[in-house]
Amino acid sequence: MQQIRSQVTERDGLFELEAGSDVLDSPRYNHDMAPTKVHERTWNKWHITALWVGMAICVPTYTLGGVLTAYFGLTVGEALLAILFANIIVLIPLTLNAFPGTKYGIPFPVLLRSSFGILGSNIPCLIRALVACGWFGIQTMFGGLAIHLFLGSVFDGWKALGGTGEVIGFMVFWALNLWVVIRGADSIKWLETLSAPLLVLVGVGLLVWAMPNVSMSELMAIPAKRPEGASVVSYFAAGLTAMVGFWATLSLNIPDFSRYAKSQKDQIIGQIIGLPLTMFLFASLGVVMTAASVKLVGVTVSDPVTLIGHIQSPVWVALAMALIIIATLSTNTAANIVSPTNDFQNVAPKIINRTKAVILTGLVGLALMAHELLKKLGLIVSDLSLETVYSNWLLGYSSLLGPIAGIMVVDYFLIKKQQLDLAGLYRDDVYPAWNWFGFIAFGVPVALTLLSLGSDAFSWFYSYGWFTGSALGGLIYYGLSVMRPSPTAVKSAV
Numbered sequence: 001m002q003q004i005r006s007q008v009t010e011r012d013g014l015f016e017l018e019a020g021s022d023v024l025d026s027p028r029y030n031h032d033m034a035p036t037k038v039h040e041r042t043w044n045k046w047h048i049t050a051l052w053v054g055m056a057i058c059v060p061t062y063t064l065g066g067v068l069t070a071y072f073g074l075t076v077g078e079a080l081l082a083i084l085f086a087n088i089i090v091l092i093p094l095t096l097n098a099f100p101g102t103k104y105g106i107p108f109p110v111l112l113r114s115s116f117g118i119l120g121s122n123i124p125c126l127i128r129a130l131v132a133c134g135w136f137g138i139q140t141m142f143g144g145l146a147i148h149l150f151l152g153s154v155f156d157g158w159k160a161l162g163g164t165g166e167v168i169g170f171m172v173f174w175a176l177n178l179w180v181v182i183r184g185a186d187s188i189k190w191l192e193t194l195s196a197p198l199l200v201l202v203g204v205g206l207l208v209w210a211m212p213n214v215s216m217s218e219l220m221a222i223p224a225k226r227p228e229g230a231s232v233v234s235y236f237a238a239g240l241t242a243m244v245g246f247w248a249t250l251s252l253n254i255p256d257f258s259r260y261a262k263s264q265k266d267q268i269i270g271q272i273i274g275l276p277l278t279m280f281l282f283a284s285l286g287v288v289m290t291a292a293s294v295k296l297v298g299v300t301v302s303d304p305v306t307l308i309g310h311i312q313s314p315v316w317v318a319l320a321m322a323l324i325i326i327a328t329l330s331t332n333t334a335a336n337i338v339s340p341t342n343d344f345q346n347v348a349p350k351i352i353n354r355t356k357a358v359i360l361t362g363l364v365g366l367a368l369m370a371h372e373l374l375k376k377l378g379l380i381v382s383d384l385s386l387e388t389v390y391s392n393w394l395l396g397y398s399s400l401l402g403p404i405a406g407i408m409v410v411d412y413f414l415i416k417k418q419q420l421d422l423a424g425l426y427r428d429d430v431y432p433a434w435n436w437f438g439f440i441a442f443g444v445p446v447a448l449t450l451l452s453l454g455s456d457a458f459s460w461f462y463s464y465g466w467f468t469g470s471a472l473g474g475l476i477y478y479g480l481s482v483m484r485p486s487p488t489a490v491k492s493a494v
Contacts, residue, residue: 006423013264014038015104017422028118029426030349033342035105036259043260047189048270051257054192054330055250056278057199059142059303062286064243064279066302069287072239073226076219076287082236083283086243087276093251093405093470094275098267100412101255104422108253108339109346113425115411115477117435122347124252124404124442129340131249131401133361136336137369140177143328144170145305150321153314163376170373177329178362181337182355185260188333195330202323203285206304210288213295219288238463245466247275251405253339337361400449402466403442403473410474411438415481441477445469 006020017023017035043051068079100111108128112121147169152159161168180187226235261267286304293301297310308320337358344357352360374380412418424430449469452461461468 008422011038013103014041015422017105019423019426023423023426026427027348027350028113028428030345030353032354033107033110033345033349034426035110035422037105041102041105041260041262043189043257043266043270044262045266045270045273047193048257048261048267049274050193050196051189051334052271052274053196053199053278054327055335056275056331057203057282057327058139058331059305059324059328060138060246061279061282062289062304063302064246064283065287066290068239068243069222069225072242073224073230073235074232074239075224076222078224078232078236079239080280080284080287082239083243084276084280086240087247087279089240090244090247090251091271091275093409094247094254094271095268096409096413097251097405098254098258098261098271099264099418100420101258102261102264102267103418104420105259106255106420106422106425107259107342108255109342110425111255111408111412113431114416114420115407115435116438117432118425118428120432120434120436120438123439125343125346128249128252128401128404129343129361130364132336132340132343133364134368135249136177136332136340136361136365139328139332139336140170140174140365141369141372142303142305143173143177143325143332144168146321146324146328147173149305149309150318150325153317153321163378166376167373170369173325173329174362174366177332177337178358180329180333181341181358184354188338189260192330192334195326198323199327199330202320202327203282205320206289207285210292210296214288214292216288219291234460234463241464241466248401248405248466249339250335252401252408253342256338256342257334336365340364400446400465400469402469403445406470406472406474407438407441407477410478411481414478437477437480440480441473444476445472448472 004021006023007018009016009018015035016038019029019034023029064083065076065079068074068082069076072079072082074082097111100106101108104111109121109125112124115121116124145166148158148161148165151169152165158165180191224232224235226232258267261270286302289304289307290300290302293299293307297307299310301307301310305321305324308317308324311317311320340361341354341357344360345352345354371380371382375382412420421430445468448458449462449465452458
């Protein structure tokens with residue numbers, strides 16, 4: 001006989017929901033969004049480490065050093081330090097926002113119901129989902145190019161397809177990504193675990209290939225592309241903010257993964273081991289490889305897919321492209337599909353299940369890349385480049401998500417004091433439909449950031465957008481919640 005009221009039990013600091021009819025019949029609940037059972041939380045610190053290695057070793061990471069030197073006026077040494085510091089900084093919201101996911105087994109959208117309301121959570125969720133779909137499309141473009149080059153190295157006639165071959169590669173890689181995520185969290189865990197050592201080998205192999213053709217002392221001595229005598233502080237801070245923005249999105253939806261962690265210790269250690277060092281080393285590799293590319297292939301090439309495509313040996317090209325396909329797949333599935341899949345389900349859990357949400361994610365990502373695909377097919381002519389979208393819109397848009405991270409941390413640790421009504425997050429009678437404190441705390445810093453674009457005096461507010469946004473968003477949310485206690489006060493954690 002089905003129990004009417006849900007029960008929450010606790011084992012070693014991890015909470016588990018035994019759902020009754022009050023939750024099972026709620027329009028806010030489905031099986032995929034349900035809290036994980038304690039026995040389902042099987043990811044240890046090495047699985048979390050492998051997750052970050054798999055996500056961090058990707059084409060965009062490889063190009064970060066070039067982005068910082070070309071667009072932000074930093075030297076190579078300054079660029080690499082900015083990348084290292086940024087990933088140490090972003091560990092703070094990543095680790096803190098992972099806590100409720102591990103403790104209660106809940107995904108990101110369900111956690112947001114505490115700070116933005118049961119229905120209100122959909123707004124920040126959909127904002128986050130759009131960023132992820134954009135990144136999904138860009139990574140799929142890189143993966144499709146790798147498939148095209150792989151097939152071109154195996155079949156002589158394939159190269160003649162040109163842009164059409166790249167579009168075919170895109171669609172094959174697109175379908176492969178969706179298939180992995182539809183299969184569930186375990187398939188992602190094993191993909192990341194198996195791919196991590198292979199990706200490290202790729203990096204070592206590329207480094208061995210490049211090092212005889214580059215002088216590190218000459219590379220570090222290249223002058224910065226900024227006005228002579230200009231202070232490094234403002235340039236470094238702007239680059240640092242952009243690099244924090246690179247993983248700003250994951251700092252929000254990290255509960256989507258930490259809900260599978262065995263313990264808080266596992267998620268903390270796994271993230272510390274897996275993220276900063278991997279990002280620093282692979283970005284460093286990108287700097288070295290780009291510098292060596294002139295001697296290696298005769299032209300400056302800033303992405304590894306195109307660089308390896310210049311190699312004359314079909315066997316090495318095929319092998320390298322196969323590994324890059326694995327690298328891009330491991331990044332794309334975890335970083336760019338899991339989050340929007342949960343975000344879209346949150347809109348209508350009884351109507352949209354995981355499979356439907358994955359397909360919806362794929363279609364949005366495809367639509368965002370339609371312009372680039374039509375260019376490759378020769379159906380339109382345009383000066384808008386994929387690099388422009390990557391370096392401007394997505395990095396800038398990601399930095400606007402800072403307030404959400406600040407609000408989440410303040411709500412869970414300072415306002416709710418790490419106590420959530422687990423069953424109440426899936427019903428309509430504990431938390432409000434809309435928590436306007438969350439929207440005010442999000443809207444004010446975003447509005448100020450956008451207004452600062454037109455003001456020289458306040459341009460720093462935009463340049464440091466993630467830092468100013470997260471701090472101001474958290475401060476406003478705390479102030480509103482303390483001055484006028486919200487009706488979201490929790491009766492008990494159980």
